[in-house]
Amino acid sequence: MKKVSILDVVEKSGVSLVTVSRVLNNSTTVRESNRQKVLQAMKDLGYTPSSAARSLARGSTGLIGITLQTLGDTVFDGIIHAVNESLEAKGYFLALSIASTAQLDNSAVNHFLFQEDRVDGIILLSTFAEKEYVLELKRKKIPFVIIDNHIEDTKAVTINVDNFIGGYEATRHLLDLGHSQILHISGPELYLSARDRRRGYEQAMTEAGFAPTVIGTDEFNIRCGFNSVKACLAQGIRPTAVFAGEDGLALGAMDAFRDEGYRIPQDISIVGYDDQYFAKEIHPRLTTIRQPMEKLGKEAVRILLDMIDGPSKRSKSVCLKPELIVRESTAECAAHK
């Protein structure tokens, strides 16, 4: 039971090896009758070309790597879907590298995706070992782009969403509803995105002539949102609205307020960030900022493939605009009426 190779097709079809190869590569310079003969022979034999041999002969693999920390996030999910689709459309496919937290300590140097020319290019998705990766990828001369970078002024091509504007608009929305006591629950400082969202909030507040009130958290999750609100309330802070730096934080905040007898949105308005899948499913539906996941993924692929095709020209980073989605968790400020 040997593997059928191109030679078997040659024999069966009666044309030369090169012609078969041409059919494989959709060359136009093959007589139609021969093409049919070859195609038929392939079908009869159940022939499929060997990717290894093709990669070796061409010098490229058709594989694009993507590194990430977690999959359990609907924004990343959306991005990866988009990346995957764009890639498939171009004849590439995706190899996954999941950095377990344990690996974070490890140097990027030994990263398997970076070894052995396994991939033609790499997408770094919101990674913490950003600096190391960038260094190593440059050293290895592997084309790459970063989606959602965490380093302020990273020396690489990045695809991002403008988190400053997102934070600004979320706050503006609340301001427009007449709120002035707006609390911001901010994500971990480690994230550039969290820092930018906070700056957007502060800018909007300051512009409006109100004092920003920010409470920081260690993680983007429900429990942190819950605890933050409880802590604020205990300190006597009485906001009429909250801008949470992420939907999970918002959900936790909602839980906490409800726990304290507040009604949403009558007594307290809440804005989240990310538009995670649950945002439109919970009650009340969460007003939030949506990330353009589709576009993020597509742009990343477009730019990366450009870099692979023409290593000469300089690619430019991209910064996309987020979008405010108004749902049921925000309402006009009662005190304002």
Add this chain to the structure above:
Amino acid sequence: MKKVSILDVVEKSGVSLVTVSRVLNNSTTVRESNRQKVLQAMKDLGYTPSSAARSLARGSTGLIGITLQTLGDTVFDGIIHAVNESLEAKGYFLALSIASTAQLDNSAVNHFLFQEDRVDGIILLSTFAEKEYVLELKRKKIPFVIIDNHIEDTKAVTINVDNFIGGYEATRHLLDLGHSQILHISGPELYLSARDRRRGYEQAMTEAGFAPTVIGTDEFNIRCGFNSVKACLAQGIRPTAVFAGEDGLALGAMDAFRDEGYRIPQDISIVGYDDQYFAKEIHPRLTTIRQPMEKLGKEAVRILLDMIDGPSKRSKSVCLKPELIVRESTAECAAHK
């Protein structure tokens, strides 16, 4: 700027090509001094072997494919993490294939992972095109296993969690707390897992001498859970406990009950299924059934690699036990006291 190849290492180190290859493959039959020479030369040159050449020469790629529909699910997330880790430990890595809903109509025949011997083996993760995939993979003689199959009696090696037992134990837990009016919100019939969980529930209820009450849903999500409860309440069904076939459904159910003025768990007990990440973060914390994601992933890898190593011997399917996690959303039945 040519790519450094094994020949450059040969030249630099002074030993033969074969010896270099041996060092590459950790052969023990290399004199230590030579090994060092080679290693040093590789380092100096910044040499990394070509995966394509290795694959071609060896006849295997070191790639394992995994197909899935969505990433935004913390159970899948956990499984993939586990798969990824086990795989890396064995020197393999993961290629991802995400079936967009659009692709579901397509035949598996053209699936890129299945072409060109791209992968040494495949893990099918909870796929709907199961039947087609199984057929095609068998035809192509690509080793594969299925995690969470949807076809009752699929002709393939599967790694599963016993959903019947899960459903049974969830219900038993409620029964043990004195509940007898237990509503089951079941997932879509399309899922074997949903059907099994329901059977477990029905069995437990029947054994206890109570009548099962099941309401079906179209999807595993929050909104369906919410609507189901609202519908039941409207119909005059007044359960003291709910076993939801999935955590999202449970979350929606909690929302609905709260909306109707019920307190959890004082007035109504809720059990979910899956132990999604939010289960332990919401308020009250959700009692649920945890899937052994770690084990699922590990077993899948173990079995798959076994199949790849020894295609001769028959691999056996595996069925793991789920675990009840008791948290705050369940309490003794008030009427029962």
Add this chain to the structure above:
DNA sequence: CTGAAAGCGCTAACAA
């Protein structure tokens, strides 16, 4: 412990 020789299956000039 080491090396020479023979591929792995395909693509890419270069001619014809």
Add this chain to the structure above:
DNA sequence: TTGTTAGCGCTTTCAG
């Protein structure tokens, strides 16, 4: 339009 001739970079017998 087709075929000939070289490799692509590595692993693997099989002798030494």
